[in-house]
Amino acid sequence: MPENETSREPRWTEHLARAAEAFAVELRSCVPEKFSDHARGSLREGLLAVRSLLDTGIERLEQEEKRAEPRKVEVE
Numbered sequence: 001m002p003e004n005e006t007s008r009e010p011r012w013t014e015h016l017a018r019a020a021e022a023f024a025v026e027l028r029s030c031v032p033e034k035f036s037d038h039a040r041g042s043l044r045e046g047l048l049a050v051r052s053l054l055d056t057g058i059e060r061l062e063q064e065e066k067r068a069e070p071r072k073v074e075v076e
Helices: 003-030 033-067
Strands: none
Touching: none
């Protein structure tokens, strides 16, 4: 790739990042603070729910491993 093409890429991504930040700031200013608080709480609860599913799955796998019959390993 020619040098001038690679030098344009970082500027483009910087502009995109600044545009996303500006959009987020504008969006936050349009919704009531109470809504943001509830949305953040809902997100947290959703993540905790997913965590509990993962923890349960891990526990079940560990229990299955403990119940599995011991295997003989040949040593040379």
